[in-house]
Amino acid sequence: MKRKQNISRREALRVLGVLGGAAVGSTLLPGTLLSKTTRVIQKKVPGLLKGPKRPPNIIILFADDLGYGDLSCYGHPTIHTPNFDRMAAEGVKFTQFCVAASVCTASRGALLTGRLPVRNGMTGVLGPYSKNGLSPKEITIAAALKTKGYATGCFGKWHLGDRSPYLPTDHGFDYFYGIPYSDDMAPNTNPTAISAQYWPSIPLMRNDKIIEQPAPLDTLGPKIHKEAIRFIHEHHAHPFFLYFPYTNPHNPPHPSKEFRGKSLQGLYGDAVQEIDWSAGQIFKTLRELHLEEDTFVFFSSDNGPWLFWKEDAGSAGMLRGGKGTAWEGGFREPGIAWWPGHIQNGVTTEAIASSMDLFTTSLSLAGVKPPSDRIIDGVDLMPLLRGEKASVRDELFYYVGKKLFALRKGPWKLHFHTKRALGAPTKNSMRLPLFFNLDKDPGEKYNLTERSEEYDVDNPYVHEIHKMLEIVKRQRASLGENNPPGWR
Numbered sequence: 001m002k003r004k005q006n007i008s009r010r011e012a013l014r015v016l017g018v019l020g021g022a023a024v025g026s027t028l029l030p031g032t033l034l035s036k037t038t039r040v041i042q043k044k045v046p047g048l049l050k051g052p053k054r055p056p057n058i059i060i061l062f063a064d065d066l067g068y069g070d071l072s073c074y075g076h077p078t079i080h081t082p083n084f085d086r087m088a089a090e091g092v093k094f095t096q097f098c099v100a101a102s103v104c105t106a107s108r109g110a111l112l113t114g115r116l117p118v119r120n121g122m123t124g125v126l127g128p129y130s131k132n133g134l135s136p137k138e139i140t141i142a143a144a145l146k147t148k149g150y151a152t153g154c155f156g157k158w159h160l161g162d163r164s165p166y167l168p169t170d171h172g173f174d175y176f177y178g179i180p181y182s183d184d185m186a187p188n189t190n191p192t193a194i195s196a197q198y199w200p201s202i203p204l205m206r207n208d209k210i211i212e213q214p215a216p217l218d219t220l221g222p223k224i225h226k227e228a229i230r231f232i233h234e235h236h237a238h239p240f241f242l243y244f245p246y247t248n249p250h251n252p253p254h255p256s257k258e259f260r261g262k263s264l265q266g267l268y269g270d271a272v273q274e275i276d277w278s279a280g281q282i283f284k285t286l287r288e289l290h291l292e293e294d295t296f297v298f299f300s301s302d303n304g305p306w307l308f309w310k311e312d313a314g315s316a317g318m319l320r321g322g323k324g325t326a327w328e329g330g331f332r333e334p335g336i337a338w339w340p341g342h343i344q345n346g347v348t349t350e351a352i353a354s355s356m357d358l359f360t361t362s363l364s365l366a367g368v369k370p371p372s373d374r375i376i377d378g379v380d381l382m383p384l385l386r387g388e389k390a391s392v393r394d395e396l397f398y399y400v401g402k403k404l405f406a407l408r409k410g411p412w413k414l415h416f417h418t419k420r421a422l423g424a425p426t427k428n429s430m431r432l433p434l435f436f437n438l439d440k441d442p443g444e445k446y447n448l449t450e451r452s453e454e455y456d457v458d459n460p461y462v463h464e465i466h467k468m469l470e471i472v473k474r475q476r477a478s479l480g481e482n483n484p485p486g487w488r
Contacts, residue, residue: 055148055366056339057295058141059242060358061279062111063272064104064157064182064250066301068332069317070272076315078264079272083280084299087338091297092385093348096438097335098396099303099355100377102324103422104159104182106399107302107355108245112140112160112171114359114370114378116397118479123402126159128185128199133161136170139371141362142241143172148366151235155228156245157182169207173243177206177227183217183247183254190252217254220247225278229285236289239366244282245302246275251309268312283338296365297338298358304330307421320444324422326398326405326415327444343385351391352408357381375478397475400426404476407468411439412461414468435461 069075073085073093100110101117109115109122113134117123120138134140142152153175154168161167162180169176179202184190186202201214204223228244248254249271256274263269279299286292305314307322314322321327335353337343356378363370364380383389398406403426406415415434418427435448448461459465 054294055150055239056342057240057242057291058145058150058362058365059282059295059297060111060141060244060362061275061282061297061299062108062156062243062245063275063299063301064246064248065303065306065314065323066249066272066275066334067305067314067316067322068319068329068334069315070249070305071276071334073336074334075317076265079269080263081272081276083276083283084334084336087279087283087297087299088336088348089346090340091336091338091346092344094335094337094353095348095350097300097333097353097355098328098331099300099333101399102303102322102326102330104157104302108159109134109138110377111302111355111358112142112243113138114141114356114376115374116356116377116399118399118402119375119377122160123399126161126181128162128181130162133163133166134171136165138171139374140171140173141359142168142243144359144363144368144371145239145241145366146172146174148368149239150366151231151238151240152243153228153231153235153240154178154243154245155224155231157247157250158245164208167205167208175207175231178224178245179204179215179220179247182250183215183220184250184252186214188214189217189254217247218256220254221274221278222256225281228278229281232282232285232289232291236291241362244278246278248272248275249314251306251313266312268309268314272314293339293341295339296342296362299334299336299338300355301333304333308423318443322421324400324424325419326400326417328413328438328442331396331398337381337385339385343382344387347387349384351384352393352396353381353384354378354393354396357393395471404472407472407475408438409464409468409471411437412464412468413438413444414465433465435465 070079071081071084072079073088099107101107103125105125106117106122109120110117113120122134146152152173154173156178158168158178159181164170183202186199187197188201203210204212204215228242231242249268253267253271255267255270259270259274263273286295304316304322307313316322316329319329319332321329323330360370360376360378361381364382370376379392381392384392394410396408397404400419403417405417406413413436432449436444
């Protein structure tokens with residue numbers, strides 16, 4: 001029988017003493033020291049300290065136009081991302097993580113609200129003179145977490161409305177530092193863009209005020225990064241939500257001078273490696289403040305690579321298509337979760353997941369019930385991340401604008417419309433939908449409906465296809481007044 005372990009007052013003070021003679025009694029320990037003290041004592045004397053567990057900090061790192069194959073841990077041979085590689089080695093790496101849209105605004109709105117773009121109204125791409133934005137009626141992760149006392153900050157590219165009532169500070173964020181839309185939406189950064197000559201220069205904002213215009217893009221990344229690190233230091237003693245939507249590597253990329261020429265992939269690769277460095281500094285800060293076991297971190301990107309830029313763009317790896325399309329290259333992204341001691345370590349999962357799941361997962365971690373007055377499309381990823389379940393969803397809807405282009409169920413993907421690239425016309429002339437097995441054919445090369453002229457008993461996939469068509473009908477009915485034109 002194991003002898004019960006007791007601890008004397010002298011031993012308790014000695015344990016505390018290894019932290020530098022911290023005062024005990026009526027004197028309160030600083031938040032960082034208290035956290036470290038608790039862990040040391042619990043390790044030496046299990047069960048001695050039993051206070052209420054604080055809700056975890058939540059950090060979402062979100063790149064801009066990053067391809068599925070642009071990290072070294074996802075197979076890129078000339079872009080080196082050691083910090084994301086380590087994040088994957090210490091956490092859970094997804095191979096089938098998809099965003100909810102293949103363009104910036106729609107994807108970001110879905111991430112923050114846990115709802116498909118056709119539900120929250122953000123189906124396209126906002127520009128400098130757009131008069132609308134994410135509706136004040138939508139509930140974001142930030143707004144939900146504030147009900148539990150979280151400090152909330154957004155650093156980087158917002159792209160859900162450039163004026164009130166659509167700014168981050170109107171949607172639950174205590175603090176915003178960054179730009180309101182893409183850094184190429186200005187005459188000096190993308191002079192060949194349609195209507196670029198009519199756009200203003202890029203503004204740098206703090207909360208709801210413009211503090212610099214034009215924003216100097218070559219130093220924008222370091223400025224935003226510095227503000228994000230400061231936010232962590234200022235709020236480390238209490239739960240915080242940090243949303244860091246990077247402005248890079250969106251073309252044309254603007255890496256800072258310290259990173260130019262560091263990658264064989266050119267400016268694009270330089271920008272990706274700067275993001276990796278930034279993420280590494282965030283992890284370093286968490287470790288220095290002893291917050292690594294108190295912080296859930298997730299990394300992904302808003303959509304696939306902008307293939308218009310050809311060899312200067314990102315890579316979707318083996319996947320077909322890119323930004324603006326419903327092919328896997330437009331929707332499937334790197335997805336890495338990290339939370340030492342709370343989720344699986346060094347696991348690669350083939351489970352299907354969505355960026356909308358981060359809404360539900362974040363609320364679950366904070367102890368917030370999801371809104372009951374609206375449909376939430378995200379699900380809680382924690383049972384999957386902890387290894388309690390092998391999967392938490394098997395359906396994904398691929399909307400491009402307001403039109404449903406494709407549906408995935410399990411390994412099967414059914415396309416009703418296709419588009420070659422962002423800005424290309426939609427093809428509606430297919431006699432039969434395209435049907436792929438993504439487990440066997442992730443590059444969507446082999447259309448299985450070509451094996452039969454019609455849906456009849458001779459087609460071995462007719463049963464699966466009809467089941468998917470029923471899912472489409474149910475999903476369309478759930479949209480109510482927001483029901484978009486269908487595939488027919």
